Amino acid sequence: MRMQLCDSLLARSSNPEMVFLTGDLGFMALEPIQAAMGGRFINAGIAEQNMVSVAAGLAKQNFEVWVYSIAPFIYARPFEQIRNDIAFHNLPVKLIGNGGGYGYGVMGPTHHAIDDYGSLLTLPNMSVYVPVFDEDVGAVIERAGGSSRPAYIRMGRGEHPKGYNVPLYAPWRQLTHGKGAVVIAVGPLAGTYIDAFLHIPIESRPNLWAVSELPIDLTPPPDSLLNQINASSVLCVAEEHVRHGGFGSDLLLYLAGLGVSPQTFVHLYARAHNFGRYGSQRFMRLQSKLDVDSMLSALNRSVHG
Template identity: 70%
Template structure:
């Protein structure tokens, strides 16, 4: 990690990282701080360090990174517009089997209600270096929602960009947020060109700092049908922001379909894949919805 060589770089973790962060700890020495199971204090300490012009990054399991210390993020970081970078691992249903306390399906919606926040949702594992570099350049608070990239075997990942078109066809436009997009590539590629969706992946929010590309807008206008898929609840979602954006700009669609995380609580808990199916975010469910257009 190139940033670790900077003398002002500081990394805080909330009692996490066993068998994962030892190399970083060795590289950073005293600039690697295990804050213990005290996330609220960790955020306030991070804010204080940032106030002293240190380059501060905070890491935890996603819900413990934004939900437990939300008041400190709001009051100490956002209200002072401090460039603290929060890294939440296991976004969405990433920690599915551990139940609703470990789900992070309202994370970026919650944080984007705060002033000055930026959000990064890498689509592929290969995106991480570029995302860290881009987030590090932003002199505002930022949240990195980490998840496992899921492209098809042998898929060649294109260079990172906030917006990328992953499949081409004459079907409707589908926009997916973050790693969820990778799960749709292979099923879409197997469809005939005449009905194959134009799949786009978005990795940076909000829209005011990452507007839709002209090419995507032209495709949406031509198709008139848009599907948005994200591992996030409907309220505060990217889909909601996009719908408001269209209303504000007088853009009209024949059909707008939102695929989203349906619930925190289910009768049964399972893997991330299982919970995506329960929310109809899996490829089969999305393809079924597309067939009705």
Template identity: 60%
Template structure:
């Protein structure tokens, strides 16, 4: 999604009366050069000093500038968490944090580079929302929504994984990607794209209804009525997310169901661990966590 991000930010940067400033923690090489060329001195390499970068970003936002800060995901939210809390969140400053490689995106680099607790951690803070785009094509709209919001934002970038020749639906916080009469499934972010082919080929009466979620928390984007009706009708729900169980979207949604008196058996597929005996690609670690399409169908007795 980095190319699409760069293109969208270049368009924003060169717009009339743009007040945009972009900070990077010494990352983005071989991807963000067009943005650097378009922004000139408003493109700031803050170096390997993420805590300082976040405090500078907060100061720039305080001056009314359209401020974006970029790094790979764990260095964007984990290393400078205190500065995000104290300088951005508590002061209600609309800084846009961009974390590349959400989930197991940097899988082979081990647990220090996994971002599997990111939006759960950040959404404990006030005045914060998270974007988890599903497809590469979502990025321009996500940049616009995050940039126009009065809240601080965390953009969790991954890799769009739509099936070949799949018609990408227009962006929305909630989208139904596959229709069916079976157990509704909600998948957060790009993970949703990895399930489309496996689900679409099932008979309609058992085929799950697959929903993709791209914005958190729920109080900013409540669940669609159609999804809630499907949950009530089936009495079951499956949530899949490349995030640990603690602080997960599933935890928030389970509380949402209880508050609304909706009884449903919840199956939760999530990131099982930071540590594994062996490390591999994002695909490898998703499978190790039971987040791959085969594991999803197996746990729903559809394999």
């Protein structure tokens, strides 16, 4: 999604009040932004805490501020500065983290961002955007840029099947239609299940939904999804995030407030930071049972017992 990000930010860069900061990352992708913005493109170096505090100061002076790094370096390393300098003052700084989830899988647990949006959503005023497809990035940048709230944008890699007609961006989208279980996946992970679900007969095909914006109370699920949850015997949530503080628990709390109680709840999530072996994002998802076969097995067990 980095090229789409570059194009989207480049389209905004004529605004003289826009400033872009990077933590010495983004090479071979963001050079067009640097060329267009000149001195408003700031390489803050490997000093993320300082970079976030500088971003907060610029936002306080009414600049439009975007901050970029790989995901673990944009939320974990400067968490105190995000909390104290951005969130507590409700400053509209936009934090862009590339490689969310197990995106940097082979580099090990220091580079895994599987507790990112859960951690940041504990802070006041924070919004989170998780684009599902490459085609979503432009809409996400526009929506985040037009918001007065601080935001975290979790970037990944669009993974829809070849030939799939990507629906227009929305915080909630139904990607497959059937008469089976309801499955909700966060961000790009949703795209990995589309092809397998489309090969299931419609009588048992899951209704697959993708969610791209959090927290839920800012962009509530549509009535059509709530009706499906009420009518289905199984609700499954899949997220490349640890269980505690993730979307699954937040969704259940939200549904409980509406008096909606799924008959059977299945949760697929990032199982651990530390594994004996590390590999690609696909390999790491397999270790956490977030892969397609694990999803199909979990649904089969929940439906047939």
